[in-house]
Amino acid sequence: MSMIHEGAEPRVQRPERTGTARSVLMCRPEHFTVVYRINPWMDPQSPTDTALAVRQWEQLRRVYTDLGFDVQLIDPIPGLPDMVYAANGGFVIDNIAYGASFTYAERQPEGPAYMDWFRAEGFEVAVPENINEGEGDFLLVGDTILAGTGFRSATASHAELARISGRDVVSLSLVDPNFYHLDTALSVLDSTPGREHIAYLPGAFDEPSLAVLRERYPDAILVNDEDASVLGLNSFSDGYNVVIASRATDFERQLREHGYNPIGVDLSELLLGGGGVKCCTLELRR
Structure with a gap:
């Protein structure tokens, strides 16, 4: 017979977490620098270190390969310093790649580049009619797609993605310019x-x-x-292992309490462009 002593906190039953290896697309930051300002994190007057950005990115890629992920690479293009933020390149589900159409002129050439890659890899490409920035603003949770708007992706893109994917799309409005994409303000820990x-x-x-x-x-x-x-919050989870910014220490604590295995990485150089772990990671769902 078990007893709970008076005043003792009841033990919360947490579900057992299970990791599932993912297939992801990444882009090596060979041309990363900050030469324009399209979000509050960017300051062209502050120096950037491309070699350091590459080393930190390589650390993230090693974490993924060590977890058994299938890591695909798209070639970086000179003159597109933000191409490293692969999550913005589209949203892929059921072998359909909904292409990106960027808000700012500086990033608009990335959309066709990513769509070309999707086509070459056998994905069915849906060319966008509305402004959207891919998985930056679209996150799959179960059978629902959470969709951000307010700074980048147009609300009309939510309905467009719903038609293309056949999924329920739930709109969420962002109000803080520091968190201009949904994936900077919300993290999917278990999408099962x-x-x-x-x-x-x-x-x-x-x-x-x-x-x-x-x-x-x-x-x-x-x-x-x-x-x-x-x-x-710009993190990436396989359902058990959650790759996060190493400086997010309280989030790490909470993840452990909820049964996850947080893995910290340092992407401080890429943070100067307004991106982190998830920004560098586009999930490929066949």
Whole structure:
């Protein structure tokens, strides 16, 4: 007979976490630098170190290969310093690649480059009619796609993706310019249908969006401003292993408490362009 002593905290039963190897697309930051400003993180007056960015990116790629991921590479193109942020290159589901159409002129050539890669690799490419920045603003959680708007992707792209994918697309409005893409403010920890689990920064969303998140994901991890400010939420999970910014220490603690295995990496140089782990990672779902 088991007893709970008076005053003792009841033990919370956490689901057993299971990792599933992923297939991802990455782009080596051979041309990374900050020469323009299209988000609050970027400052062309601050020096950048391309060689350091490459070394840090290589560390991330090694983490993925050590986890058994299939890591595909797209060739970087001179003059496109943000191409390293592969997540923005499209959204791939059921072998369909919904292409990106970027807000700012500086990044617009990336859209066709990624679509060319998708075609060459046998994906069915859906050329976008509306402005969208791929997995930066589209995150699959179970059978639902959470879709961000407010700074980059147009709301009309949400309906377009719903038609293309045949999935339920739920719109969320971002209100803090520091978190201009959904994947900087929300992380998918478990995308398995029936086990959906996320983490997010409440202050990045408007009140109607928060109401949606609270209703759909009552057990979500809420991340503090300090961890969000190093793009701690810009992470990538296989359902058990969660690759995060090494400086997001409280988020790391919470992940362990929820049964995950957080793996910290340092992408501080790429943070100067406004990107982190997830920005460098586009999931390929055949």
